[in-house]
Amino acid sequence: MSKKLSFGIWSSVKMSVILIALTAATILVGAWCPQEGQVGREKVFEAFGKDNGQIVINLGLADTYHSPWFLFLIAMLSLSMLAASFERVFPRLLTLKNKMPLLDKGGIEKLPFHKSVEYEAEPGTESGGKSLDEIESKLKKKGFNIIREGNKLTGEQGLIGRLAPSVTHVGLLSLLVGVTITSWTGFNGFQPVKLGECLSFEDSQHSKLWIGSLPNWQGRVIETRRENHPTGEPKQWYTTLAIEDKFGKVLKTAELSVNNPLTYDNVDIYQSSWGIDSIALKFNGQKQTIPVNPMGKRFAAFLPLDQDSVMIFSVLDQKSDLRIFAKRSNWEAPKILTEIKPGQSATLGGVTLTYDGIIPRTGLQYKRDPGIFVVYTAFGFIMIGVLLAFIPHRHVWACEEQNDNKISLAIGGRSPKAKIAFERMIEKIIEPYEKLQIAWQLKNQTEKIVDEQIREEICQTSK
Amino acid sequence: MSDLQVVLTNTAGVTSIISFWIFVASNAFKNWKPKILGSAFWVLLIGFIALTCAIVARGIEAQRFPLSNLYESLLWFAWAIMGAYLWLAATLNHAGVWHLGWLASLTAASFFLYGSWLPQSQHDIQPLVPALVSYWRQIHVPPLIVSYAMFFLSGLSGLVQLWWGGRRVTVFGLIFTILLACSAIALGTFSQIAVYYLQALFVGGSLLGVIFSWINLKKVKTEAINASREELYDDISYRCISVGFPLLTIGIITGGLWANHAWGSYWSWDPKESMALVTWLSYAAYIHLRIHREIPADKLAVVSCIGLLLTLLTYLGFNTLGFGGLHSYGQLK
Numbered sequence: 001m002s003k004k005l006s007f008g009i010w011s012s013v014k015m016s017v018i019l020i021a022l023t024a025a026t027i028l029v030g031a032w033c034p035q036e037g038q039v040g041r042e043k044v045f046e047a048f049g050k051d052n053g054q055i056v057i058n059l060g061l062a063d064t065y066h067s068p069w070f071l072f073l074i075a076m077l078s079l080s081m082l083a084a085s086f087e088r089v090f091p092r093l094l095t096l097k098n099k100m101p102l103l104d105k106g107g108i109e110k111l112p113f114h115k116s117v118e119y120e121a122e123p124g125t126e127s128g129g130k131s132l133d134e135i136e137s138k139l140k141k142k143g144f145n146i147i148r149e150g151n152k153l154t155g156e157q158g159l160i161g162r163l164a165p166s167v168t169h170v171g172l173l174s175l176l177v178g179v180t181i182t183s184w185t186g187f188n189g190f191q192p193v194k195l196g197e198c199l200s201f202e203d204s205q206h207s208k209l210w211i212g213s214l215p216n217w218q219g220r221v222i223e224t225r226r227e228n229h230p231t232g233e234p235k236q237w238y239t240t241l242a243i244e245d246k247f248g249k250v251l252k253t254a255e256l257s258v259n260n261p262l263t264y265d266n267v268d269i270y271q272s273s274w275g276i277d278s279i280a281l282k283f284n285g286q287k288q289t290i291p292v293n294p295m296g297k298r299f300a301a302f303l304p305l306d307q308d309s310v311m312i313f314s315v316l317d318q319k320s321d322l323r324i325f326a327k328r329s330n331w332e333a334p335k336i337l338t339e340i341k342p343g344q345s346a347t348l349g350g351v352t353l354t355y356d357g358i359i360p361r362t363g364l365q366y367k368r369d370p371g372i373f374v375v376y377t378a379f380g381f382i383m384i385g386v387l388l389a390f391i392p393h394r395h396v397w398a399c400e401e402q403n404d405n406k407i408s409l410a411i412g413g414r415s416p417k418a419k420i421a422f423e424r425m426i427e428k429i430i431e432p433y434e435k436l437q438i439a440w441q442l443k444n445q446t447e448k449i450v451d452e453q454i455r456e457e458i459c460q461t462s463k
Numbered sequence: 464m465s466d467l468q469v470v471l472t473n474t475a476g477v478t479s480i481i482s483f484w485i486f487v488a489s490n491a492f493k494n495w496k497p498k499i500l501g502s503a504f505w506v507l508l509i510g511f512i513a514l515t516c517a518i519v520a521r522g523i524e525a526q527r528f529p530l531s532n533l534y535e536s537l538l539w540f541a542w543a544i545m546g547a548y549l550w551l552a553a554t555l556n557h558a559g560v561w562h563l564g565w566l567a568s569l570t571a572a573s574f575f576l577y578g579s580w581l582p583q584s585q586h587d588i589q590p591l592v593p594a595l596v597s598y599w600r601q602i603h604v605p606p607l608i609v610s611y612a613m614f615f616l617s618g619l620s621g622l623v624q625l626w627w628g629g630r631r632v633t634v635f636g637l638i639f640t641i642l643l644a645c646s647a648i649a650l651g652t653f654s655q656i657a658v659y660y661l662q663a664l665f666v667g668g669s670l671l672g673v674i675f676s677w678i679n680l681k682k683v684k685t686e687a688i689n690a691s692r693e694e695l696y697d698d699i700s701y702r703c704i705s706v707g708f709p710l711l712t713i714g715i716i717t718g719g720l721w722a723n724h725a726w727g728s729y730w731s732w733d734p735k736e737s738m739a740l741v742t743w744l745s746y747a748a749y750i751h752l753r754i755h756r757e758i759p760a761d762k763l764a765v766v767s768c769i770g771l772l773l774t775l776l777t778y779l780g781f782n783t784l785g786f787g788g789l790h791s792y793g794q795l796k
Contacts, residue, residue: 013751013752013755016748016751017748017751017752020744020745020747020748020751021744021745021748023744024740024741024744024745024748027737027738027740027741027744028737028738028741030732030737031732031734031735031737031738031741031781031786032662032666032734032786035732038731038732038733065732165754188727188728229590230590231590233589233590233592234592234593235590235591235593235596236593236596237593257593258593258594258596258597258725259593259594259596259597259599259724259725261724261725261727268727270725270726270727272726365726365727365728366727367727367728369723369727372723375729376720379716379719379720382712382716383709383712383713383716386708386709386712386713387709387713389705389708389709389750390705390706390709416753416754417701417702417705418698418702418705419694419698420555420694420695420698420699421554421555424555424556
């Protein structure tokens with residue numbers, strides 16, 4: 001006999017639930033507290049103030065998902081899941097082929113839900129079994145697999161649902177493997193790149209335990225633009241990248257946009273954001289670039305003219321006109337001076353201003369994720385597992401015993417899910433026999449009354 | 464928003480209110496109760512059909528899948544709550560499910576009211592931001608909204624279960640806690656109160672309310688116990704979770720696939736996705752406790768109500784209580 005694996009407390013449901021609860025509570029804290037790695041230190045100070053923010057940072061709350069406590073919890077949860085999988089979940093697969101025992105009336109009456117009836121056998125039937133034939137046929141129609149031996153039967157429905165825990169646990173364990181592969185060999189990063197400049201991977205991020213390598217090619221931005229809705233809201237951002245080797249030879253040219261990444265050499269490059277870096281102008285033919293910053297929907301630059309006045313340049317995207325405003329301290333609002341189309345000029349106070357266009361900046365996210373295939377497979381297993389869990393697993397037992405002219409029929413079963421519907425199904429199956437039972441009881445009672453009446457009449461006659 | 468859409472949405476809202484009052488009024492007419500309850504079902508069905516048409520009309524008008532902002536998601540949520548109740552009532556042959564019926568109608572009506580009070584910009588059909596221009600939107604969001612509705616119904620069933628288990632103090636404690644959480648969300652949506660107070664109101668109120676309710680589980684009004692109804696609502700609660708949990712899983716995973724497709728990371732610990740994971744973990748714990756029969760049904764009912772609060776926090780709380788993150792499409796401010 002093979003020895004059963006036992007991991008003690010590690011495989012217990014209580015341990016799993018405690019670890020799940022602690023992990024959930026920790027993630028809740030991480031979701032509530034701004035994470036420094038995602039939003040920057042300034043946001044933490046903005047949320048809690050300088051002093052309290054520093055305390056939050058020192059406590060590790062602003063980096064919850066890298067804190068030793070969280071990593072410890074994940075490690076414990078993984079151990080618990082491994083132990084439970086090998087001790088309880090996977091061994092259950094071996095029991096799938098086990099046949100359920102057939103139960104007699106006493107056994108059925110011990111089930112969580114059961115019904116018993118007694119009724120009169122049809123004249124001339126001695127071996128019985130008619131009611132079981134009918135029940136078998138009804139259960140088969142409902143998709144039960146039936147095993148029948150004489151006057152006993154057992155039926156099972158939704159056996160595939162019993163695979164759910166195993167499939168889900170395989171998925172969760174595969175996810176751990178996939179994430180580990182990614183962590184040890186993958187890299188990722190974000191880089192804002194100006195038109196004409198190159199995306200490189202030198203500043204990419206990866207784990208401390210890393211055995212991967214960085215690509216020796218780079219992506220040059222040869223075009224980037226923004227498409228707008230009629231209301232002026234951004235509709236889509238596009239970037240055309242030329243993949244170049246270290247000698248500058250173009251290996252591939254392709255366009256990417258939001259939700260349409262570019263893949264080269266197992267590196268995925270994503271369009272993440274878009275903005276304007278600066279505007280190119282000529283003042284009386286002399287080239288100048290002026291950096292701009294986002295201001296609402298538009299991008300703007302402020303050029304102080306003297307202590308009291310400022311010139312404002314405002315632009316929306318590569319196609320839009322450049323709007324030029326002036327603002328003095330005693331004016332309520334800026335006054336528009338002129339609008340210039342890209343490539344055209346205007347004269348302002350004796351200066352010829354030529355607007356050459358914008359210099360856009362595209363935000364590119366990149367990553368190489370060698371574990372992604374395993375992760376996606378794990379996702380597939382988890383989804384199939386939880387969908388299988390939706391299928392209720394049900395067992396039914398029935399037996400019929402005939403004693404002279406009396407038939408005893410017992411039916412019962414169990415269904416951990418959709419219990420009420422299951423009980424109603426059983427009630428519906430046994431309903432015709434309950435009617436037979438009532439009819440038999442009525443007949444017996446009538447016979448009893450008639451007997452008593454006859455007895456009384458005989459007594460009265462004899463008196 | 465077209466007139467047709469307004470009429471259909473208003474019809475759905477009004478019918479949910481009417482069906483609520485029919486459910487309530489049925490208590491006053493004992494002889495006609497079955498017929499009155501049957502009519503409440505049909506009124507709710509009319510509302511469900513009207514809302515289905517309203518959503519389809521909005522999609523046709525917008526020329527996109529109509530699920531991209533808070534208002535549209537509220538319509539979907541109300542649709543799922545109404546649909547799920549109708550499904551339960553139909554599969555369980557109406558018998559005794561009406562205790563959940565008035566709660567489902569009330570929830571749908573509340574969400575309609577909440578949606579109608581949102582600014583006009585939410586009602587208007589707006590162009591999509593680049594990140595939402597993807598077929599993944601219709602794969603990722605509907606399972607999540609439907610799962611939230613199922614968890615809501617599960618929590619409400621838990622309340623009814625506790626009521627018929629004679630645990631009246633616990634029920635009142637939990638109702639008060641849920642109302643407190645809803646108030647925090649309403650204040651977060653429509654007032655300028657600092658989010659820290661509202662976060663404290665939601666989280667603090669929920670913690671204290673759940674602890675109070677849990678402690679008072681021992682207080683049982685034995686003459687109020689109706690074991691068969693208690694068992695029925697326990698079964699309904701688990702059935703709702705059995706549907707909601709796979710949908711939440713699919714929603715989280717498809718969100719990860721979309722995120723990986725769109726910006727190269729299937730998990731970025733964004734507050735909303737982290738909160739969805741917390742909700743997933745809490746229901747995973749519920750299922751483990753249920754399958755292995757580790758705790759009794761009344762405690763599981765309280766766990767389902769905790770799940771309702773977590774669902775509320777995931778769905779509406781993170782957008783209205785100022786948690787920020789990538790999922791800001793549902794935000795107003």
